[in-house]
Amino acid sequence: MKRLQKILAFTLAAAFSAGAFAQTSLLNVSYDVARELYKDINPAFVASWKAKTGETLNIKQSHGGSSKQAGAIIAGLQADVITMNQAPDIDILFTRGGLVNKNWRKAFPYDAAPYSSVSVFLVRKGNPKGIKDWSDLTQSGLKVIVPNPKLTGNGRYTYLAAWGYALQKTRSEAGAKDFVAKLFANVPVLDGGGRGATTTFTQRGIGDVLVTFENEAHLIEQEVGAGKFDIVYPSLTIEAPAPVAVVDSVVAKRGTAKQAKAYLNFLFSNQGQEIIAKHHLRPKNPAVFKKYAKRFPAVKTFTVESLLGGWAAAHEKHFADGGVYDQIARRR
Amino acid sequence: MFAASRRVFPGFNLSVGYSLVYLSLIVLIPLAAVAIKSGNLGWAAFWDVVSAPNVVASYKLSFGAALLAGLINALFGLTLAWVLVRYTFPGKRLIDALVDLPFALPTAVTGIALTALYSQNGWVGQYLEPLGIKVAFTPLGILIALVFIGLPFVVRTVQPVLEDLETELEEAAASLGASRWQTFRHVVLPILFPAILTGFALAFARAVGEYGSVIFIAGNIPMVSEITPLLIITKLEQYDYEGATAIAVSMLVISLLLLLAINGLQAWTAKRTGRRA
Numbered sequence: 001m002k003r004l005q006k007i008l009a010f011t012l013a014a015a016f017s018a019g020a021f022a023q024t025s026l027l028n029v030s031y032d033v034a035r036e037l038y039k040d041i042n043p044a045f046v047a048s049w050k051a052k053t054g055e056t057l058n059i060k061q062s063h064g065g066s067s068k069q070a071g072a073i074i075a076g077l078q079a080d081v082i083t084m085n086q087a088p089d090i091d092i093l094f095t096r097g098g099l100v101n102k103n104w105r106k107a108f109p110y111d112a113a114p115y116s117s118v119s120v121f122l123v124r125k126g127n128p129k130g131i132k133d134w135s136d137l138t139q140s141g142l143k144v145i146v147p148n149p150k151l152t153g154n155g156r157y158t159y160l161a162a163w164g165y166a167l168q169k170t171r172s173e174a175g176a177k178d179f180v181a182k183l184f185a186n187v188p189v190l191d192g193g194g195r196g197a198t199t200t201f202t203q204r205g206i207g208d209v210l211v212t213f214e215n216e217a218h219l220i221e222q223e224v225g226a227g228k229f230d231i232v233y234p235s236l237t238i239e240a241p242a243p244v245a246v247v248d249s250v251v252a253k254r255g256t257a258k259q260a261k262a263y264l265n266f267l268f269s270n271q272g273q274e275i276i277a278k279h280h281l282r283p284k285n286p287a288v289f290k291k292y293a294k295r296f297p298a299v300k301t302f303t304v305e306s307l308l309g310g311w312a313a314a315h316e317k318h319f320a321d322g323g324v325y326d327q328i329a330r331r332r
Numbered sequence: 333m334f335a336a337s338r339r340v341f342p343g344f345n346l347s348v349g350y351s352l353v354y355l356s357l358i359v360l361i362p363l364a365a366v367a368i369k370s371g372n373l374g375w376a377a378f379w380d381v382v383s384a385p386n387v388v389a390s391y392k393l394s395f396g397a398a399l400l401a402g403l404i405n406a407l408f409g410l411t412l413a414w415v416l417v418r419y420t421f422p423g424k425r426l427i428d429a430l431v432d433l434p435f436a437l438p439t440a441v442t443g444i445a446l447t448a449l450y451s452q453n454g455w456v457g458q459y460l461e462p463l464g465i466k467v468a469f470t471p472l473g474i475l476i477a478l479v480f481i482g483l484p485f486v487v488r489t490v491q492p493v494l495e496d497l498e499t500e501l502e503e504a505a506a507s508l509g510a511s512r513w514q515t516f517r518h519v520v521l522p523i524l525f526p527a528i529l530t531g532f533a534l535a536f537a538r539a540v541g542e543y544g545s546v547i548f549i550a551g552n553i554p555m556v557s558e559i560t561p562l563l564i565i566t567k568l569e570q571y572d573y574e575g576a577t578a579i580a581v582s583m584l585v586i587s588l589l590l591l592l593a594i595n596g597l598q599a600w601t602a603k604r605t606g607r608r609a
Contacts, residue, residue, distance in 0.1 A: 067569040092571055148552055150566045189469045190552040192562075199444075204451040204468070319570065321384065329386070329554035 025058040026259055029079035031066040031089075031153070033194060033216065034242075037279045038083075044275060045266045049259070057259060065193065066153055073099060073247060080251050080260040083244045083267075085117075086153040087304075088311045090245045097249075104245040110284040113241030114267035115276045117213040118301055119161045121232040122201065122220060129208045133234045134165040137209065138182040145207035146187050147197040149325055153240070154194035158211045159184075159325060160314060161238035164307050168236060181328035202229075213240065214296075215280040239301040242281070363584065370577035381575045382582040386554050387563055393471060394560040395586060398539035401478035406532045409486025410524070416487070417494040431487050434480055439544025446477055447549045469551030474559065477545045482535030489531035493524055522605045526598055533594040540587055 030038060042059040049057050062069065062079070070089040073079045074096045082100070084090055093099040105111045123131050129142060137144050149155035159180060166179035189206060191197040194216060201210035202224045209232075210217075217231045244264050251257040266272045273283040277292040289296065308314040318324045341347040370378060381387070416428055434442065450457045450467035457468060467473045497520070505515040543561040551557045560583055567576035 065569070067571065071568070071571065096571070148566075151569050188551065188553075190554075192547050192552065192565075196548070204447065205453040206451065206469075315570075321381075321572075321575070326386070326554075 023056045023058050024256060024259060025060055026080045026256060026263055027060045027062065027078060028081050028083055028263070029062045029069050029073055029077065030083045031069065031085050032063055034083060034085070035061070035063050036219075037276065037281065040275050040279070041267065041272060044271060045263055048266065048271065049262060055259075057263075059263070065151075078250050078254065079247050080254065080256050081244065081246055081264055083242070083264075085240060085242045086156070086311070087241075087243050088315060089153075090243055091311065093245070093247065099247050099249045100245045101248055105243070107246065108244065108264060109268055111241065111243065112245060113243045113284065114264075114272065115281040115283050116239050116241040117215050117281055118233075118239055118299055119157050119211055119237045120214045120217050120299075121234060122210040122212060122217045122229050123208065123232055125228055125230060127230050127232065131209050131232055134162055134179075134183075134236075135169070137162070137186065137211075138179060140186075142186050142209070143188050143207040144183060144186045145189060145191075145197050145201045145210045146184075147194050147212075148190040148192055149319060151192050152194055154197070154212060154216075155190070156319060157213075157238050157240045159318065160304060160308060161211075161234075163318070163324075164238060164302050165234070165236050167307070177324055177328065180324070184328055214282070218280040233297055233299045236300045236302065239282075239303050241303065366577045366580050366584070370574060370581045373574045373578055377574075378578050381578040386558060387560070387579060387582075389555045390558045390560040390563050391582075391586065393474070393557065394540055394583075395590070397471065397475050397478055397559075398536050398542075401475055401482050401539045402532045402536035404475075404479050405482045405486045405535045406528050409483060409531055409535075410490055410528060412483075413487045413490040413494055417491060431484050434483050439481065439542065440548070442480060443477060443545035443548030446473070446480065446545065450476065450549070468549055469553075469557065471550075471557055473549040473551070474546050474557065477549050478539040478542060481542055481545055482539050485534040485538065486528060486531030489527045489534070490524055493527040497523055522601075525601050525605075529594060529598045529601070533591055536594075537587060537591060540583070 028038060028042075038061050042061070046057050046059060049055060062072075062077075064072075066084050066086065066089045070082070070084070070092050073082060073093060082090055082093065087105075090100060090104060094102050094104070101107065108114075121131055121137075123129065129136070131137065131142075136142070146158045147155040149159045162180050162183050163176050166176040167173070170176060170179065189197075189200050191200055194212060197210060197212065198216060198220055201207050202220060212220075214231075217229075221229060221231070244267060246257070246260045246264060248257075251260045267276070268285070270285065270288060273285045273288040274291075277283045277288055277295065280295060282296050283289050283292070304311055304314050308317075316323070373381065412431065416424065416431075447468050448454050450460070450473060452458065452461045452466075452468070454468070460467060465472075467476060501519055502515050505519045510518070541561065543559070543565070546559055547562060550559060550562070552562060560579060564576045564579050564583075567573075567579065
């Protein structure tokens with residue numbers, strides 16, 4: 001019996017010390033379609049961190065619908081860093097429990113967004129309907145595929161891009177509301193995710209135009225086959241920055257603040273920015289952007305902050321229950 | 333009464349106590365948490381959420397389509413069960429196994445497969461489209477998805493009862509001069525009816541809560557093809573947890589009332605046919 005206890009104690013001690021000496025890990029909680037990007041970023045960072053400090057890091061990824069991911073962190077998921085494609089999903093971590101710093105935007109360059117993308121049109125080869133700009137999307141009989149703005153960041157950006165375009169053009173909110181109402185009356189399917197909308201357009205053959213992010217449009221060209229679709233850049237579109245933040249409360253507890261900060265900083269380094277550019281995401285570093293300028297046609301853009309008074313205001317006005325989006329949806 | 337006969341399970345107190353604890357842990361406590369969370373809203377705000385026009389439209393669609401799907405499944409599930417019990421033919425075992433497939437398939441797979449079939453360029457959809465019948469991305473598509481996922485319930489509840497049903501009963505009815513219809517209506521159906529109702533209730537309940545398969549084929553157009561579970565997800569996406577639970581509670585209440593009504597119907601028919609309720 002004594003011996004058994006000894007063995008047991010020894011095994012337990014061994015198990016625990018193995019845990020203590022295990023390599024440091026970081027959990028990056030991210031949005032759904034960032035999988036491919038971080039598959040390339042993570043090994044590059046691990047190698048550079050090892051060269052710098054000798055420490056071997058283990059980076060774990062979690063991907064899913066962005067609001068669900070943020071919700072999981074609020075519910076206690078031990079994420080060291082959060083990498084999203086719209087700021088509200090990080091702001092919520094501050095408002096619900098102060099998990100990130102109130103000024104998380106100031107913790108990294110470019111308002112903590114290492115890259116951005118823009119909303120573009122994907123049309124069928126040869127552009128049979130002659131779609132050049134947002135105003136072409138409201139003609140009667142045209143079918144526009146957009147993911148659900150109530151469910152997806154992609155859909156929200158599309159809606160706001162159309163709103164911003166019409167606002168600039170008509171110089172009135174009534175005109176803008178009328179414009180988005182007409183546009184969304186042309187939407188036959190509101191998919192629950194950005195990828196779902198891609199499938200509806202490319203596989204089901206529904207719609208004359210898909211409005212989506214530039215990088216998604218390029219991915220479609222590569223995956224579904226080049227030569228089936230054309231990308232059209234409208235005269236004015238929305239820029240969607242992808243913000244990142246360290247989850248302060250978690251790294252304080254796990255003692256990973258240094259590594260987490262370095263990981264996110266890597267995204268802003270030349271090496272990180274080049275990987276980003278290769279994924280057709282627009283890097284913020286001007287030198288890297290210039291190097292890959294051929295991939296990114298010049299397009300006039302605005303942001304939620306520059307034209308629509310920030311996310312909180314835009315959400316309240318457009319997407320909250322009874323907001324402009326609900327009003328135009330009920331008009332059908 | 334309980335001590336009178338030896339039972340398989342030990343002691344009334346122990347087995348009922350265990351049942352209640354188990355039911356509480358698995359069902360009642362999570363549902364109570366949902367109700368309590370929605371209680372944070374206050375009555376007026378709760379009512380505003382659950383009676384918004386798009387939410388009301390979604391109740392009509394969700395419960396209407398689920399009831400219709402349950403009825404279709406009751407009819408065709410009975411036929412299928414009848415064929416599987418009463419006839420022998422090659423491949424019968426395979427068909428019997430196929431019935432359970434909608435249970436095993438991930439709902440997303442169901443949704444994507446049905447959408448691919450019924451969209452305008454799909455195997456089936458391409459022939460329906462010229463006839464002016466649109467299935468994918470319309471309420472009709474929702475109905476088809478709900479019929480698909482609810483199929484096994486009626487078959488599997490009716491099958492064992494039908495197996496126990498002696499053909500002598502039908503022969504006796506026939507020898508007494510009953511027509512085929514009279515035999516079915518007055519001899520077979522009363523015996524099967526409780527099982528059909530149970531299967532219908534299960535198929536209906538499953539269809540009301542279904543999300544995964546419907547979401548791909550529905551089109552999700554506000555006021556037209558938004559199911560209630562989608563509106564719950566919509567609220568969650570906006571971090572409106574109270575609003576989401578409010579809709580969930582209203583769904584639960586409606587479902588509970590409908591299931592109680594079905595149970596009542598069952599008790600009534602059991603009494604009428606002189607069997608123990």
